[in-house]
Amino acid sequence: MEIFNFIVITFYLLSTLGYFAYLFLQKDVYQQTGFYLLVAGFCCHTAAIGFQFIQSGHFPVNNLHEVLSIAGWTVAGVFLVFQYRLHLKILGVYAAPLVSLVMVIAAKFPNAPGQANNILNNLWLVVHVVAVFIGEASFALACGVGLLYLLQEHAIKSKKHGFFFRRLPSLELLDTTGYACILTGFAMLTFGLITGFVYAKAVWGRFWSWDPKEIWSGITWLLYAALLHQRLTVGWRGRRAAIMAIIGFAIILFTFLGVNFLLQGHHGEFTKL
Amino acid sequence: MLDIVLMGLNHKTAPVTLRECLAFSEDETSAALKVFRESPAIREAMLISTCNRVEVLMATSDTSNAADTVKVFFSEFKSLPVSEFEKSIYIHEGDDAVRHVFRVASSLDSMVVGEPQILGQIKAAYQIATSKKTSGVLLNKLLHRTFFVAKRVRSETGIGDHAVSISYAAVELGRKIFGTFEGKKVLLIGAGEMAELAVEHLIRNRAGDILLANRTFKNGVELAKRFNGQAIRFEEITGFLEHVDIIISSTGSSDYVVTRDQVKGIIRRRRNRPLFFIDIAVPRDIDPEINRLTNSYVYDIDDLKGIIDENIEDRNREAIKGERIVDEAVISFRHWFESLDVIPTIVELRDKMEDIAKGEIKKTLQTLKHLSDDDHEAITRMTNAMINKILHDPTLLLKSNGHHQNKSVYLDVTRKLFKLDE
Numbered sequence: 001m002e003i004f005n006f007i008v009i010t011f012y013l014l015s016t017l018g019y020f021a022y023l024f025l026q027k028d029v030y031q032q033t034g035f036y037l038l039v040a041g042f043c044c045h046t047a048a049i050g051f052q053f054i055q056s057g058h059f060p061v062n063n064l065h066e067v068l069s070i071a072g073w074t075v076a077g078v079f080l081v082f083q084y085r086l087h088l089k090i091l092g093v094y095a096a097p098l099v100s101l102v103m104v105i106a107a108k109f110p111n112a113p114g115q116a117n118n119i120l121n122n123l124w125l126v127v128h129v130v131a132v133f134i135g136e137a138s139f140a141l142a143c144g145v146g147l148l149y150l151l152q153e154h155a156i157k158s159k160k161h162g163f164f165f166r167r168l169p170s171l172e173l174l175d176t177t178g179y180a181c182i183l184t185g186f187a188m189l190t191f192g193l194i195t196g197f198v199y200a201k202a203v204w205g206r207f208w209s210w211d212p213k214e215i216w217s218g219i220t221w222l223l224y225a226a227l228l229h230q231r232l233t234v235g236w237r238g239r240r241a242a243i244m245a246i247i248g249f250a251i252i253l254f255t256f257l258g259v260n261f262l263l264q265g266h267h268g269e270f271t272k273l
Numbered sequence: 274m275l276d277i278v279l280m281g282l283n284h285k286t287a288p289v290t291l292r293e294c295l296a297f298s299e300d301e302t303s304a305a306l307k308v309f310r311e312s313p314a315i316r317e318a319m320l321i322s323t324c325n326r327v328e329v330l331m332a333t334s335d336t337s338n339a340a341d342t343v344k345v346f347f348s349e350f351k352s353l354p355v356s357e358f359e360k361s362i363y364i365h366e367g368d369d370a371v372r373h374v375f376r377v378a379s380s381l382d383s384m385v386v387g388e389p390q391i392l393g394q395i396k397a398a399y400q401i402a403t404s405k406k407t408s409g410v411l412l413n414k415l416l417h418r419t420f421f422v423a424k425r426v427r428s429e430t431g432i433g434d435h436a437v438s439i440s441y442a443a444v445e446l447g448r449k450i451f452g453t454f455e456g457k458k459v460l461l462i463g464a465g466e467m468a469e470l471a472v473e474h475l476i477r478n479r480a481g482d483i484l485l486a487n488r489t490f491k492n493g494v495e496l497a498k499r500f501n502g503q504a505i506r507f508e509e510i511t512g513f514l515e516h517v518d519i520i521i522s523s524t525g526s527s528d529y530v531v532t533r534d535q536v537k538g539i540i541r542r543r544r545n546r547p548l549f550f551i552d553i554a555v556p557r558d559i560d561p562e563i564n565r566l567t568n569s570y571v572y573d574i575d576d577l578k579g580i581i582d583e584n585i586e587d588r589n590r591e592a593i594k595g596e597r598i599v600d601e602a603v604i605s606f607r608h609w610f611e612s613l614d615v616i617p618t619i620v621e622l623r624d625k626m627e628d629i630a631k632g633e634i635k636k637t638l639q640t641l642k643h644l645s646d647d648d649h650e651a652i653t654r655m656t657n658a659m660i661n662k663i664l665h666d667p668t669l670l671l672k673s674n675g676h677h678q679n680k681s682v683y684l685d686v687t688r689k690l691f692k693l694d695e
Contacts, residue, residue, distance in 0.1 A: 156449060157564060159576045161583060170452035171547065238568045252387025 011041030051225040068106035070122035094144035124199035132190030138185030143249035146242035279370035281328030287361035297322035314338035326633035387432040435584035440471035463524030476528035522558035
């Protein structure tokens with residue numbers, strides 16, 4: 001298992017290297033190399049997770065190591081899909097290091113096999129976890145696109161066309177990509193929450209139990225709902241949308257990690273050390 | 274021994290008044306080439322005349338004589354005493370001439386480094402030379418190398434990458450905001466060369482509707498006809514701000530034509546779609562405070578000039594890479610040029626052998642009447658094979674690159690042994 005992890009992380013780090021080379025040298029070949037390295041890493045990663053699934057007999061979200069690994073895996077997967085669909089090449093400069101970072105942190109935590117937990121064997125749970133993770137991975141990308149937007153807008157507004165102005169695409173492309181990320185993320189998060197409710201009803205007999213993670217997920221959902229609503233009604237776009245995407249992701253990070261460490265609740269069990 | 278020679282003057286050596294006097298039109302170029310062709314000193318020739326340079330590229334074995342011929346021709350044809358332009362003329366020979374041609378075509382020698390027109394102008398000049406049959410082995414090869422080098426410089430360096438004119442810089446900026454101009458509405462306030470040029474660039478980039486506002490409505494209507502747009506009244510500008518995306522302003526007004534309050538009011542109604550103001554007027558037309566509003570971007574002429582200065586610096590940096598590519602190409606051309614004098618020797622040697630063989634076959638066959646046509650052919654084939662076999666080793670020796678210093682000696686001996694120079 002260790003060797004598998006090592007290969008995956010190596011691929012991700014090499015991909016990061018490729019994307020940074022692209023950022024500095026502006027040769028398309030580096031970007032392609034970075035992309036294919038990420039694809040390779042993602043494939044190995046998928047195999048590793050599948051292997052773990054079969055070996056342990058349940059979905060590998062038992063401890064923090066596994067949860068982070070799944071998080072990295074979904075970010076990589078979602079990025080590859082977006083890259084394939086939207087061709088925002090420069091986004092890899094954000095996504096590849098993010099995935100690498102998550103995986104390196106994951107590797108720092110021990111991967112102690114947790115005792116077989118029956119509640120992890122439910123299809124609803126798998127769907128719930130995967131949907132929420134895809135949603136959050138999309139929001140992570142939206143945050144990255146938002147950062148790039150702010151960089152580019154600053155360059156244009158301040159009229160100081162430095163390093164990033166030439167390397168970043170148009171504001172329009174950044175804005176529409178960010179919107180697409182948030183739309184996908186919101187749809188997946190909604191779906192994830194609904195399956196979570198169904199699952200909670202099946203296991204605990206109630207849809208909602210005022211668990212801190214549930215509350216914070218609800219807050220996140222409301223925030224993105226507001227953002228989308230504003231965009232559709234009064235055309236919230238550009239700078240404001242970018243800032244909101246970044247704030248939204250900060251709240252997600254808190255929901256994802258902070259709640260587990262600082263507050264109690266039934267979600268906490270899955271991410272204990 | 275033929276050498277490549279380039280002589281002429283350009284924007285660095287001659288003032289525009291002199292360049293004007295010596296400029297050649299297409300017909301004049303043809304006439305000049307005709308004169309050069311008849312001159313005994315000039316073997317091949319080509320004339321490049323643009324607004325920044327007049328240059329003659331020649332293959333000659335007598336540089337000073339050829340240069341004098343050209344000078345005298347210039348003087349007579351343009352009715353200008355030689356002393357008037359003699360000081361501005363530069364003459365490059367051999368590698369220097371080759372390098373100069375490469376640099377000119379790659380736009381490394383241009384007034385604005387990286388400007389793309391020069392390559393087309395050289396191609397046109399070469400076309401005239403080929404149609405007048407004044408280009409031969411040397412110039413053909415040189416020009417083909419030139420086109421190749423120029424393309425390489427353009428594609429491998431960023432020499433032509435960023436805009437160096439106000440209107441192009443504005444369009445490039447717009448692209449960083451909008452991505453594409455498709456369907457984007459443009460409002461031109463006032464008129465002026467730079468502003469109109471920018472509008473033309475936008476149209477070429479498939480911008481949407483063009484609106485024109487002019488203090489004198491009649492002038493607006495006339496401009497509208499030119500751009501296939503729609504004229505609006507000056508007072509209507511505020512109302513139309515809601516619908517347009519790019520505003521180019523160039524009026525003589527001493528006050529702001531568009532103020533912050535005007536724009537602030539319509540941003541919400543525009544649903545925050547970005548607005549890009551290009552202010553080419555002095556004094557300014559667009560309130561610079563508008564740049565602080567969300568999704569609104571204002572660039573005045575100084576901002577655009579700042580961008581251009583940066584871009585020119587960039588091009589100059591890229592030009593260094595271009596010089597390296599040119600240097601490489603000069604070296605590889607030199608190799609070809611050196612092998613060239615071998616090739617005519619070999620060809621002449623072969624021609625001589627074949628002439629001898631032909632004569633002998635003819636003589637022999639006249640006495641052997643009983644042979645069939647097939648037999649004739651067999652004998653011819655055999656002689657050809659013999660020539661090939663005999664010449665194989667000498668050819669290899671002459672062509673080989675192992676004895677650079679002695680090459681001319683070998684060539685000399687070969688020519689003397691077979692009396693090729695008579």
